[in-house]
Amino acid sequence: MNDTHTRAAAKAATVSARISPVGGLDILSRNEVARLRGASDSGLHALLRRCALAVLTSGSISDDPRAILEQYPDFDIQVLQQDRGIKIELSHAPAQAFVDGQIIRGINELLVAVVRDIVYVSTQLEQIGVDLGGSAGLTQAVFEILRNARILKPNIDPNLVVCWGGHSISRDEYEYTKLVGYQLGLRGLDICTGCGPGAMKGPMKGATIAHSKQRRRHNRYIGITEPGIIAAESPNPIVNHLVIMPDIEKRLEAFVRMGHGIVVFPGGVGTAEEILYLLGILLHPDNAGTPFPLIFTGPRESAAYFEQIDRFLRLSLGDEVAQHYQIIVDDPSAVARAMIKGIDKVRHNRLDTRDAFFFNWALQVPLEFQLPFRPTHEAMRALQIRHDRPRHELAADLRRAFSGIVAGNVKEEGVQAIERHGPFDIDGDADIMHALDKLLQAFVQQHRMKLPGGAAYVPCYRVLTA
Template identity: 55%
Template sequence: MKKIPYTTVRPIRSLNLLSQEEIIKLSSPSAELHQLFRECALAILNTDSHEDDAEEIQQLYADFDIRLKSQPRGVMLEIFNAPAQSFVDGTLIRGIQEHLSSVLRDIVYTDFKILAEETNSSAKITDKVFRILRNANMVRPNVSPNLVVCWGGHSIPREEYDYAKHVGYEFGLRGLDIITGCGIGAMKGPMKGAAVGHAKQQITHGRYIGISEPGIIASESPNAIVNELVIMPDIEKRLEAFVRLGHVIVVFPGGVGTVEEIFYLLSILLHPENKYGIPLIFAGPESCRDYFDTLDAFLKQCLGEDISQLYEIVIGEPETVGYKVKQAIAEVHDNRRETEEAYYYNWQLHIDPMLQQPFIPTHENMAALNLDPSLPKHLLASQIRSAFSGIVAGNVKSFGIKEVAKHGPYLLKGDPSIMRAIDNLLHIFVKQQRMKLGQGEGVYQPCYKLVG
């Protein structure tokens, strides 16, 4: 494990002037904001590493630090004991320098402008998401709809990665831009393929947008293709950013994090106030036919047979996926024009406040989830989404890992049929190696226990 003992860099474009108060809060080792900046910066500098355990990364680089030094011409970043893979001949890679600047920009703006405003209003939260994205130059007027959100696992077999890349290539040939969670696997593949497709079409302004948040960034460090990075304050605002920015969502095979995203979106699409939804396509290679059969059956078991009307499954045929997505975006374009809604931000979409409030995966909150099929479908989907959010936290997020280590597995209670469905799905994910392994080679250590 090689480290760069010391280096200095200047933020690029996004932020090079800070107030004294901002510098103090970001530089004081005892300040909470400094710890947040340090953890996100370490994740950025750990790009291209195969390590996805946030706790282990922190231990490996316990002596890492990043500080702000005020100078007459702006701010200088002092970096200590950084991962060496982010440097070439001792110089920080330009793209990583851009990502560091984006992290600094978003943390400062969010802390001093967004979180300072106390509000639980749904409309105000949506407005906050918009302002964070606008500050990062993610929302752009006078541009026709062309953003495809791609979700899927970050630790996937080569065949699935190659398929995601081929689908991304078909998107690129059609002039479509990509939004992902910014990590590797099914998040990197579509971006890499789209970059080749854009090059063939001589598109030089292709957008490869990565949306992350502090709790997940260590396990899903931004891949090298990302050229626009934004760090949202929490997972709920991250998910809202996806559905407000994107025009179509494509889901590749993944694990519990992907299922969390699916239930978040289905909760929105099922809400009775949403007349117009978001086109949703599940796509994977022939080897993933069983995966999508299992997922389809699970969704129907939890939310009813009619749920399949909200999505389409395409097995193989990357060109077909590209064609269908292009057609879906054309329909979104027509709808937005007809309703006089903005192309760049889906204001008309109603998101239930339950999906906007941060779900903190404590043992008490996990046990209190209401997994009851008598609930309205959009509320049940929201509750199931929270259950999977907690499992994600227990697998890869520092807070969740510490909670499970201290208090034991999370207890999930609910209707027996739903509990059996969740249990069966998770066992299949373990068998397919879509769940993070714990201590002991090849043995999954569950962070949850199902009761019901």
């Protein structure tokens, strides 16, 4: 690294540097380098800048999508072309990403992932002929992005546990996620999360200790995010494989295609969205009998949270939905043992169906779970949340409702829409609306919408219960 200097900024200390990328982008053709260079000069630049800044502020606890950009208004990133590859030029970057003038290696690797994924999606998918209008093509796009990120590992028995849960959780809940991660790690399981803080960091932290005790190397701590959420949930420092999917739908599909089982910790609307996404898929008739271990767990003081979730799911989707998940309270070892048992069933099923261990091709993901949902006020009001629909279709629209609330809470486009036009309206069958309103009120009261200590939460939604 050269040309490094530090200046005192009005709001935060910054560093400008020209760095050599590590962990990827090391062997490139001239055409590939030219495409990367072009991206920094094109309409992708704003997206690249926002995601790069999120990585450089890894560990930030703010969930305001505009706060970091306001803190570093002069930050910029450019991709520079050289015959031997590329250099990444950072101007007025957060000083916390550097030690004695040198960028922290892990942050360098995450920065490479940002450049790699954003440019690849914008330039490569169309060139290789992926049809983004059909279900098969959308699944192929998810596969191509993960393969390009070198995340898919053949010849490894199923061992990847996806952990979902909130970034805004209590200290006791966070400590519990570490205990579960520790028990999973002792049993040789790798961890995949949404890459942020809270329940996305705790399982990775626990697993690192367990993997070290077992002298296990080549561990995977995979973080999967998307551009709309990364600024509100910067990657935690344990993530050693970062993938930025182009939208929330492909992010969710990546979780279920890669994961061999899922553990859900307490969370808020984003966690509810994830739960409904997976349950909607498992409720589809084409997936009947497909093993997919799903465990809801938390410390004893969080038992009421899962009782609320369970009641809402049963009321909206029927009691049969509970066959697809298991609730384990305050017992990390039991969670790990149940997950091992469930993954063993997944392994035998994949062998029987001749499906890959590293990517679940056989799982049917309906198109309504794949098409990107843009949560406008019109789209939110048009959701058909009614009992007379097939359960997987109802789950799909419930998922969209929670996705819209996530957007209104933390995604810049959603926040701006709420500021201009007021809260989203959500309508449907009266009993579901009353249950939804009660669930969302509980999330607010438990500080699951925003980090405690911030301004009072103002709902970005209005549930029509009359």
